[in-house]
Amino acid sequence: MKKLFIETYGCQMNVADSEVVAAILSSEYQICDDIKEADLILINTCSVRDHAEQRIRKRLNELGFLKKKKPGLQIGLLGCMAERVKEKLLHEESALDFIAGPDAYRSLPTLIQEATFGKTAFNVMLSTEETYDDIDPIRYDTNGISAFISIMRGCNNFCTYCVVPYTRGRERSRNSKTIINEAQQLINQGYKEITLLGQNVNSYHSEEDGEIVNFAKLMEKVALLSPQVRVRFATSHPKDISDELIETIAKYDNCCKYIHLPVQAGSNTMLKRMNRVYTREYYLERIATIRRIMPECSIATDIIAGFCGETEEDHQATLSLMREVGYSSAYMFKYSEREGTMAAKRFPDDIPDEVKGRRLEEIIALQQELSLESNQKDIGKTFEVLVEGASKRSNNEYFGRNSQNKVIIFPKEDCHIGDYVNVLVQSCSPATLKGIIVKS
Numbered sequence: 001m002k003k004l005f006i007e008t009y010g011c012q013m014n015v016a017d018s019e020v021v022a023a024i025l026s027s028e029y030q031i032c033d034d035i036k037e038a039d040l041i042l043i044n045t046c047s048v049r050d051h052a053e054q055r056i057r058k059r060l061n062e063l064g065f066l067k068k069k070k071p072g073l074q075i076g077l078l079g080c081m082a083e084r085v086k087e088k089l090l091h092e093e094s095a096l097d098f099i100a101g102p103d104a105y106r107s108l109p110t111l112i113q114e115a116t117f118g119k120t121a122f123n124v125m126l127s128t129e130e131t132y133d134d135i136d137p138i139r140y141d142t143n144g145i146s147a148f149i150s151i152m153r154g155c156n157n158f159c160t161y162c163v164v165p166y167t168r169g170r171e172r173s174r175n176s177k178t179i180i181n182e183a184q185q186l187i188n189q190g191y192k193e194i195t196l197l198g199q200n201v202n203s204y205h206s207e208e209d210g211e212i213v214n215f216a217k218l219m220e221k222v223a224l225l226s227p228q229v230r231v232r233f234a235t236s237h238p239k240d241i242s243d244e245l246i247e248t249i250a251k252y253d254n255c256c257k258y259i260h261l262p263v264q265a266g267s268n269t270m271l272k273r274m275n276r277v278y279t280r281e282y283y284l285e286r287i288a289t290i291r292r293i294m295p296e297c298s299i300a301t302d303i304i305a306g307f308c309g310e311t312e313e314d315h316q317a318t319l320s321l322m323r324e325v326g327y328s329s330a331y332m333f334k335y336s337e338r339e340g341t342m343a344a345k346r347f348p349d350d351i352p353d354e355v356k357g358r359r360l361e362e363i364i365a366l367q368q369e370l371s372l373e374s375n376q377k378d379i380g381k382t383f384e385v386l387v388e389g390a391s392k393r394s395n396n397e398y399f400g401r402n403s404q405n406k407v408i409i410f411p412k413e414d415c416h417i418g419d420y421v422n423v424l425v426q427s428c429s430p431a432t433l434k435g436i437i438v439k440s
């Protein structure tokens, strides 16, 4: 059998997509983990920031050299960047044999064949229906403990800075029965943690046999499959994080007490310009509701520094909102203009790079403080931890996460990867907790 190597950039959705691609090609290709052995290399790309695309261009250059050494090696580009730049990429990047957008993976066998016969092979058609419902992803890069299930594709939100609605097309949900079947299969295989994935899982909606399944119902169905299996989700738009969902997460012990709720900015002017369709006050009310129903829940976010027209006052509003919420962690970025988005068309990218950089540094420094504060509050508490693997720093330690998604390191002691253990937290850094196993 021929050998396939897949390199994945960008978000967890992309990781899940690469697993679908591995399944689509599985009758002809076997996944390998040494790129030098590969007959086919696929690069699954991200377009969310210019930096991500530049990295991929550099990588394609390197792969061009590999190709010169190994005639017959094929290289294909998948994902968001394939969709954004389309066939132009085939002309610009000589290393490429074919490209396929996120909704075109079923046509990969054909594209590969066409490319073999020297045709310019590309398919970047977006679909309103494709969910790869019937495909059983091959989880080739797994610890056997945590798995992702993609429950929906695309996005209808059109935040003005964001390229995703253009690269991944309209929002569509998978049939809930196929999701439950996939989750059950994973449980049968011994997985202990399932993360339900979508660009905005809160707007998940499916109707089968007269039953309407929203995201809260779907979470409940997955949580009920096994109390021993944790359920997580990513990611959610603040505009539709409902009380019903918060109550469902609170109700089941195996629904993880961690919510990633990207705020992006703290001032109403910026939120409006970003088309986030909520205000600072609304967002803070949602946070208060989460805290009221689940005081132990940790909250993480995404923040963009230096969006179009952002004043010093707007920036201060982001910092004060971060303090008010007390995020346990955050993904923080400099604004990067993306061609074709509303922001690129309507608003000048007018914040100088040094200012964006300085604001981002202030945001990162504040988050370090907040993460440390949040972790310090956990010292002396005992958490149930799912053992995920050996710690990178020391062979005598394991790492795992608690329900709040915090990484905890502890000395190895009669337990195995995939076990749940109780860990008493004794110290911390901004990034991790450290503790010892205690018997319950």
Ligand code: 5AD
Residues within 6 Å of the ligand: 048, 049, 161, 162, 163, 262, 264, 302, 303, 304, 333, 334, 335, 336, 337, 338
């Ligand atoms: N520039 C910078 N960051 C962006 N994000 C999305 N688009 C952009 C952009 N044009 C960030 C948002 C989003 C995360 C996935 O990436 O914070 O939540």
Ligand code: SF4
Residues within 6 Å of the ligand: 009, 010, 011, 012, 013, 014, 045, 046, 047, 048, 079, 080, 163, 164, 167, 168
């Ligand atoms: Fe990147 Fe967004 Fe595409 Fe994920 S959906 S790969 S974050 S552009």
